[in-house]
Amino acid sequence: MTSARPFNFSAGPATLPEPVLRQVAAEMLDWHGSGMSVMEMSHRGKEFISIAEAAERDLRELLSVPEGFRVLFMQGGGLGENAIVPMNLSRGGKVDVVVTGSWSRKSAAEARRYANVQIAAEGNGREIPRDWRLRDDAAYVHVCSNETIDGVEFHDLPHLTHGVPLVIDCSSHLLSRPIDWSRVGLAFGGAQKNIGPAGLTLVFVREELLGHALDICPSAFNYATVAAAHSMFNTPPTFAIYVAGLVFQWARQFEYAGKRGLAALEQRNIDKAGLLYSALDASGFYENRVDLACRSRMNVPFFLQDEALNETFLAEAKAAGLLQLKGHKTVGGMRASIYNAMPLEGVQALVGFLKDFEARHG
The missing domain is CATH 3.40.640.10 (Type I PLP-dependent aspartate aminotransferase-like (Major domain))
Structure with missing residues (x-):
């Protein structure tokens, strides 16, 4: 279930399921x-x-x-x-x-x-x-x-x-x-x-x-x-x-890809993370620095090659309905937290924004 609400990528307190x-x-x-x-x-x-x-x-x-x-x-x-x-x-x-x-x-x-x-x-x-x-x-x-x-x-x-x-x-x-x-x-x-x-x-x-x-x-x-x-x-x-x-x-009632419950949530989390990491890896404009074998499915930090664009990125992301993407103050950059309640459509929207921002600023 989705609505016109923005997509909240906060690391916590984080987005909750809208039906809840x-x-x-x-x-x-x-x-x-x-x-x-x-x-x-x-x-x-x-x-x-x-x-x-x-x-x-x-x-x-x-x-x-x-x-x-x-x-x-x-x-x-x-x-x-x-x-x-x-x-x-x-x-x-x-x-x-x-x-x-x-x-x-x-x-x-x-x-x-x-x-x-x-x-x-x-x-x-x-x-x-x-x-x-x-x-x-x-x-x-x-x-x-x-x-x-x-x-x-x-x-x-x-x-x-x-x-x-x-x-x-x-x-x-x-x-x-x-x-x-x-x-x-x-x-x-x-x-x-x-x-x-x-x-x-x-x-x-x-x-x-x-x-x-x-x-x-x-x-x-x-x-x-x-x-x-x-x-x-x-x-x-x-x-x-x-x-x-x-x-x-x-x-318990959640269904995705023919699965139900925790198995369905896990599969959607795998798909969301794969979609986002693939977009970051395919770009020369963004960078994720975590070893491939231990990348988090939940918290995806990334950096712009030109960090002078950070504030512009965050402002344009917010205008596009993509919230709380600023990285933690101790490491900088960006971070997308894509917990259970983040729908696949939210990650798709973020990936679309990443590509559009790169096309305009890269």
Whole structure:
């Protein structure tokens, strides 16, 4: 379903499915005859409990989350989890971090407050480094499986063979593709990319990793406490959970290329990314600098050969209904985030604009 709305390529908070936005608007004043907006409900009332339970059930089904994992609805975003994870899992010991870009670098810096952090490998923001130096006695290994800023993605999660749990920050690709849970100890991600509005953070944690939080860990961030209270230890981000639940319903019903659900979303994401990268690669006017083997399907950074044209590019793109294409301030250039809710027509419109801009300014 598309409309005359502009195409929003923001990296997050990001575009949401239009049918979901319309349903939120229709239910704003009165959710299912309750006489209340979801924003007015008690998080312990039967109405909201039914919303939260349905959201977790649909999420588990979409991602095929095994029974041995607890799903937690938390707050603090990915940046908050950079502290919450080591407070829960490090036991004050050793943590290995593979740095592939800006976010994993931030994760390493934050974890140093609570653990002995080793940079097990470090890339240049354009590739996944090889020759990891992993310690057998580390509490866990941390990777960012999709670097939102740099556009580097693990299309296959690493298979650790030394018995140390793998922690993945999957904020930018969560719900865009399946996850091999057999390789994961804990996964986390902010909802504001593929799932819903800012404020909700999703954590998937193996049950055997619960119960080891440092004494300094706040109760509201202790995974065991949150799990025991079914994410209701304190007031959760109720409205964000409600919208995420609607997105999960939309995702379950989504159809594309003869597929349905997560498989359909993944296929469309593959097609969107392929279309955009092909246009960039065919041009001598634009450049994507990420290694072909690890280009992100979700976040596509690119640069104009003549960066003096950057502001003109952004102004003309906005006039054409293509929003939020400016790259992150730390790397510059442009970035198109093409999450689940971005239709194929949006990427086609961007590709058409890229070609037209090059023809006029190249």
